[in-house]
Amino acid sequence: MTTLFSAFDLFPSSKGASTHIAHTVKAMEKKFGKTILISLGYGDMPGYQKEGDIIIRRFLDTHPNLLERADYFGDFVYRLMTNSDDLQIIHFRDIWSGIPILAHPGSKNSLIVYEVNGFPSIELVCHYPRLMKNPGLINRIKEMEDFCLKSAHGIITVSQVNKRCLMARGVDPEKIVVIPNTVYPQTSEISPYNNDKKEDFILYAGTLAPWQGLPVLLKAFSMIADKGNLCLYLACSTRKHLRPVRKMIRKLGLEQNMELDIGLSRKEVYKLYRKSLFSVAPLTRCARNEIQGCSPLKIIESMSAGTPVIASGLPVCSEIIEHEKDGILVTPDSARSLALAMERLVNDKNLVKKLGRQAAEKIKRSYSHKTWETRLYEAYDIFGDRLT
Numbered sequence: 001m002t003t004l005f006s007a008f009d010l011f012p013s014s015k016g017a018s019t020h021i022a023h024t025v026k027a028m029e030k031k032f033g034k035t036i037l038i039s040l041g042y043g044d045m046p047g048y049q050k051e052g053d054i055i056i057r058r059f060l061d062t063h064p065n066l067l068e069r070a071d072y073f074g075d076f077v078y079r080l081m082t083n084s085d086d087l088q089i090i091h092f093r094d095i096w097s098g099i100p101i102l103a104h105p106g107s108k109n110s111l112i113v114y115e116v117n118g119f120p121s122i123e124l125v126c127h128y129p130r131l132m133k134n135p136g137l138i139n140r141i142k143e144m145e146d147f148c149l150k151s152a153h154g155i156i157t158v159s160q161v162n163k164r165c166l167m168a169r170g171v172d173p174e175k176i177v178v179i180p181n182t183v184y185p186q187t188s189e190i191s192p193y194n195n196d197k198k199e200d201f202i203l204y205a206g207t208l209a210p211w212q213g214l215p216v217l218l219k220a221f222s223m224i225a226d227k228g229n230l231c232l233y234l235a236c237s238t239r240k241h242l243r244p245v246r247k248m249i250r251k252l253g254l255e256q257n258m259e260l261d262i263g264l265s266r267k268e269v270y271k272l273y274r275k276s277l278f279s280v281a282p283l284t285r286c287a288r289n290e291i292q293g294c295s296p297l298k299i300i301e302s303m304s305a306g307t308p309v310i311a312s313g314l315p316v317c318s319e320i321i322e323h324e325k326d327g328i329l330v331t332p333d334s335a336r337s338l339a340l341a342m343e344r345l346v347n348d349k350n351l352v353k354k355l356g357r358q359a360a361e362k363i364k365r366s367y368s369h370k371t372w373e374t375r376l377y378e379a380y381d382i383f384g385d386r387l388t
Helices: 016-032 066-082 095-103 120-127 129-133 136-153 162-169 214-224 242-249 268-277 298-303 335-346 351-364 369-387
Strands: 001-008 034-038 048-051 054-061 091-093 111-116 154-157 177-178 199-206 230-234 256-262 276-281 309-314 328-330
Touching: 001 016, 001 066, 001 095, 001 214, 001 230, 016 034, 016 054, 016 091, 016 242, 016 298, 016 369, 034 048, 034 066, 054 066, 095 111, 095 136, 111 136, 120 129, 120 136, 120 309, 129 136, 162 177, 162 230, 177 369, 199 214, 199 268, 199 298, 214 335, 230 268, 268 276, 268 298, 268 328, 276 298, 276 335, 276 351, 298 309, 298 335, 298 351, 309 335, 335 351
Parallel strands: 001 034, 001 091, 034 054, 091 111, 111 154, 154 177, 199 230, 199 276, 230 256, 276 309, 309 328
Antiparallel strands: 048 054
16 A cells, blocks of 8 residues: 655654654554655755655755745645555645645545645734735635645544634534644653753743744743743744844843753753743734644643643643643733743742643643554544545
């Protein structure tokens, strides 16, 4: 059997999406054998790479315009479909992969699965607010999304918020399987967590995009930075949006209380989770976080490490964190609410240990990689039964 996974994402990279892609493809290889991964690449990455029964085909061309690059990527996917063996399962992660796959005659006899983590019609406006002035383009992208949702045999998504968004778009709930993100073996098996070896730093890991809430976090930290020798550690996956963050750090006078690293590996980030006193996920109120939803890997990884999370009280966070039991939920977009919660954990190490222990137990119980893998295989079986 030959399977195909396609994603308009750079692979590999330090972002959580890359980790998820790697383990989905490995799970497909483990279950079905020969698996082709189509992804983005850059620089000296090989256009063709073979790892066991996994073949990686990277689109290496660049273009300053994202939509132009997505269009060229679609042509690349279509050409590879023409040259591929008969594909039993095709799993795609975005409309830029889905449109050419669904248009290709070679997909007609395949089980087609659309993994929905987010919608470009929402994501692009968050990245490029000026697109709000181009409703025609956004409506065209929505039509492409609807076509992929309608044409796929099954849809995998990562949270109940995502599922409600899909249902509001007219998708049959029976067609949707929710599989939350998981903590992956190469990070979770580094070593058993130890709450007695925590250090006095607070960790934020992820991108610096506005919807992640960095301005709120920096304002909150400035309210408590003088209490002891506290340090806020930013483990950034990319440099994008770094300039305004640095400017705000200087404006708030936090240079002496900050540490910043860019592009750390997932293992390195996971080690930071194990060492940190607690981590923060101050997601903002916006369409990306509230309407389409997400399943923040940063929350799941931190909890797995026995490190409690202070997160915004949004539905996507409360699906994972139970307030006061295995983490703390605060008022979104409120620096004061976040500062009070941070100060509370800084001053109560016993509470940190209690929350961290219960957080690790929850992830082991409900978000393990084995559980995720089982749910993935079950989803393929459910979609296959619907197809027949």
